Amino acid sequence: MDGLARFLGSNPPFCSLADPDLEKVTAAARVVDHPAGALIVDAFASAGDDLFVVMAGQVELWTTDGGADEPADEIVGQGCVFGHTTALTGAPIGPRAVALGPVRLVEIPRAAVAAAFSSPEGVRFLAQDLAEDRVRAAAPARFRTVDDLVVSAPVLGHAGMTVADAARVMTERSSRYLAVPRGNGEFGLVTDGVLREHVLAAGRSADTPVQDVMIPRAATARTGTPTADVLHRFAEDRLDQLLVVDVSGALRGAVDPADFLTSPSGAGMMLRENVRRAESIDQVVALGRQLPVLLGDLVRQRREASETTAVYSTVVDAVQRRVLSLVLAGRAALDEAEVTWMLLGSNARREPTLGSDIDSAVVFAESVDSPARATAYRAAFAEVADVLRRAGLRVDSHGATPSSPTFSRTRSQWRAAAHLWLDSPLDNQGMLMASLLLDGRPIQGDPAQPVVNEVFADVRDHPGTMKLLVRESLSHRAQVRSVRDVLVGRGGTFDLKGHALRPIVEIARWAALSVRSSELSTRARLAAASGSMLLPAEQAKTLIEVFEVLQRVRLRQQLAQFERGEPVTDVVWMRRLAPLDRSLVAQSVREIATVQKRLFNIVQYTSPSEWGAR
Structure with a gap:
């Protein structure tokens, strides 16, 4: 009983109770074990008389009375309270609760908890719970596509205006960009960064025609594009602005990285930016350890699985890029410009989960022309793998890592090997390598299509090999x-x-x-x-x-x-x-x-x- 009192007293709303009130709650409580898959309560069918506190295990909760085939609205664990809404009101308003695995619960009758919820801590608990319900109710419908991030009308200019004209329009509209139509659905782009770099820093006059300094072809996204895809564009192309156009090519607005701070993907964007700016390996390791928390938050927001893994992979990519840069920066004889780091497998497809291994490969520049230099790089890649493991990521244990000569070659060496695998897929693990490398995606170095993909794109011209694969x-x-x-x-x-x-x-x-x-x-x-x-x-x-x-x-x-x-x-x-x-x-x-x-x-x-x- 003392242990139960300590447990309840360490969790809201019971933590603010005076000792006599806590003792009354504890005396009325009972500890109950439920097997995996057991229906704990269905407070949509009838109002419950008890509230529940999770002592061990996890519980799936449905907070809306949808169909039986709908996924749970949330998963709660140790210390979480549920069932209080229907217990306090006496109304059948949910939730439905099912044991995710073996679960131990504290079940407390309604009559024993009035003091807990009338305390200041209890009032705060109910207010926070109500706010979270509202967020959960709104989340599925918001921030699914880039349209949801566009918050203001487009800011347009014209090719004949001057830099001073563009700056004035941007100031009047409180905008960080100005788009200049070029025809055929293309736009030039002026941003704060463009004005700083190409006008102020370059000493140009305010009378300079805007078309002389603007980005000639702005990056665009079509309305309806998932926010996760837009997030990847910012992460991989290092964009300041992305213009949003409709199917007819008309400009609808623009988004920038700051717009993601208001979306459910904002935590991923902020974590990625912190990783990018990390100045030491220890900082990256500490940030990488936050990845399970990020993924858990995304899952509980009831986002589509593909969107969840896409946002998660953005941060995993950033961790790998930063670790590689810091490791190579610590080895004066090596040059990051000679390395294109390529992800393989689920990470390349932007579908990683907590259990996914990181499969990767490297394409060396042709200047890495000696075995000794390649060996030095591979030693650095082994250090990269060690750091990634420290950050909580799983590095492939079967050899699909650039520290192995099989997965780190020059461009010409990769091309020769790929042709051999196409011609003789049964030799030298040709089928396995084909499957791995067809999913290749470079995240650092040369952004062009990897040479191996170029070769395997022609696999249709080898009908026997393709049929075998x-x-x-x-x-x-x-x-x-x-x-x-x-x-x-x-x-x-x-x-x-x-x-x-x-x-x-x-x-x-x-x-x-x-x-x-x-x-x-x-x-x-x-x-x-x-x-x-x-x-x-x-x-x-x-x-x-x-x-x-x-x-x-x-x-x-x-x-x-x-x-x-x-x-x-x-x-x-x-x-x-x-x-x-x-x-x-x-x-x-x-x-x-x-x-x-x-x-x-x-x-x-x-x-x-x-x-x-x-």
Whole structure:
């Protein structure tokens, strides 16, 4: 009983109670254990008489009475209180609570908690809870696309105006930019930075024509573009402004990095900026340790899984770039300009989770022409990997890292190796390397398309090789039977990645390649190949939906593993999944298996030259 009193007294709203009142609450409380998947309370069906405090484990909460197939609105852990709203009001207004895993709860009758909620701490607790409910209710509808970030009408100028005219208009409109129409949907751009660098610092006159100093072709985004994609544009292209245009090419406004501070992606933007400005490796390590918190916040905002991982990957990219720069800066004989750092796998596709390994490769400049110099760089890359591990990231343990000669070569060496893999995919791990490198994305150094991608883009011109690669990818079957075994008690675990997500990623990669798409993300690849022989539109739509469902389950499960202090893996105990998630996983795997079966027949009896036909 003393331990229960200490536990309650350390959490709001009970922490402000006087000892006699706390003793009354403790005496009325009972500690109850619930198994994974158990329905704890459904306060939409009837008003509850108890409130609940989580002692151990996690609970999924539905705060709106939606359909049974809707994902939980939030996941709460130790110290969190729920059920108080319906208990205090006596009205059936939710929530519905289900044990995410084995859960221990303190259940307290309504009559015993009046003192707690009438205290100053209790009033603050209720006020904060109400504010958070309002935020949760608004979050799903806001900041989904770039349109939501545009807050003012466009600021336009013309080619005949002077620098002084442009500065005056920007001042009058309190704008950090001015756009100059050039025709054909293109715009010149004047920003505060342009005026500082090209006018003041260059000693130009205020009468200088604005077209002499403006950025000749401004970066633009189409209305409807997801905010996560816009965030990547800022991160990777180092933009000050991004103009927003509609389908007709008309300017609708502009966004800059500061606009993200008001969006749910703002925390990711701020963390990325702090990483970029870090002056020491220890600072980057400390910031990298915040990544699980960022990911947890994004998941609890009920954002789409693809958007969540895209924002998360922006910060992971920034950590890697900064670590590489700091490590190479500490080695005077090495030059960062000779290195193009390329991400592979899920990080390249902007789909990483807490359990994702960082696979990477390096393209050396041709000036790295001696074994000794390459060895010196690889030693630095090994240090980069060590720092990333200190920052809480997982570096591939199977050798897909630039500290290995296999994954760090000059441009010409990569080209020669890629041609060998195309000609003889069964030799020297050719099929594995093809799959890895087709997902390559450079995050530092030469932004041009990596040479390996250039070579593999022509894999359609090697029909035998392409057919072999696709057939190999289809060998990673969605294991419907394994899931059924689990559901009826004949198994205990399920590999979300190996038996469900990986088959979708493989299908998306080769279907996109068949239509010569350069997209990287799985969703974008499926969309690009939709309607082709390999991937009919309805099946593409299904796989996009299934991928979202599985990634959402994967994100939640890995966060739960992390918060329980367990190893973060893609293998889940099915009994720990909520009943809804178990059903979604089983149905998803059946859908994937159906697509795979059709694809296998298509690949058997048609030529790769036909696969891209629509």
